[in-house]
Every structure is written in structure tokens, then in C-alpha cells.
Amino acid sequence: MLLVFSTFPDHATAREIARTLVAERLAACVNLLPAVTSIYVWQGEHTESEETLALLKTPRDRYPALETRLRALHPYEVPEIIAVELAAGLPAYLRWVTEQTW
Numbered sequence: 196m197l198l199v200f201s202t203f204p205d206h207a208t209a210r211e212i213a214r215t216l217v218a219e220r221l222a223a224c225v226n227l228l229p230a231v232t233s234i235y236v237w238q239g240e241h242t243e244s245e246e247t248l249a250l251l252k253t254p255r256d257r258y259p260a261l262e263t264r265l266r267a268l269h270p271y272e273v274p275e276i277i278a279v280e281l282a283a284g285l286p287a288y289l290r291w292v293t294e295q296t297w
Contacts, residue, residue, distance in 0.1 A: 196281040196289050197258055199251040201265060201274060202233060209247040212268045221261040222251040223295035255280070257296045 199222070203209035206229045213225035228248040235242055253261050262276055269276075281289075 202246040223292040
């Protein structure tokens with residue numbers, strides 16, 4: 196099971212993409228955390244921006260399709276798409292994630 200992180204320029208964009216990914220069964224659930232401050236260097240310039248962080252839950256075998264679709268929908272030239280493998284989780288919840296992303 197994977198937890199995938201991705202940031203978006205605003206809540207509306209994140210919500211629209213999250214709804215699409217859940218509807219297409221690429222993610223079982225997406226949590227949106229608004230007002231995340233990101234500090235980074237982009238194209239040689241120091242940048243600070245308010246973004247919305249999305250936490251997406253998906254089985255490992257669905258990740259390639261999720262990444263491809265998220266990349267296609269995402270407004271950023273190089274979006275943050277980072278997957279972290281879960282070490283453990285409530286078995287019933289993990290089973291539900293799998294059932295929702297067939």
C-alpha cells in the first residue's frame with residue numbers, strides 16, 4: 196500500500212483532480228490539506244507559495260496508472276508526486292483501499 200503526496204496551486208484544482216482520481220478508482224481516498232507553505236528553488240529563483248497538499252491512498256500495483264493520470268491532470272510543469280510505502284495499517288482499512296481501486 197502506498198501513500199502518495201502531491202501539491203497543487205489551490206484547493207479548487209486539488210479537489211477537482213482528487214475527485215477525478217477517486218472516480219477513476221486510481222485512489223481510494225484523497226485528503227486535502229489547504230494552506231501548506233512550500234519553500235523551494237525553481238528555475239534559479241527562491242520561491243515561497245501557498246499550496247494545497249493531497250494525500251492519496253492506493254495499492255502499489257495501481258501506482259503506475261495513478262502517476263500517469265495525475266501527471267496528465269496536474270497543472271505544474273514538474274509536479275510533486277512522491278509515493279511512500281506503508282509499513283503497517285488497519286487491515287480492514289487497507290482491504291477497503293484495495294477494494295475501491297480494482
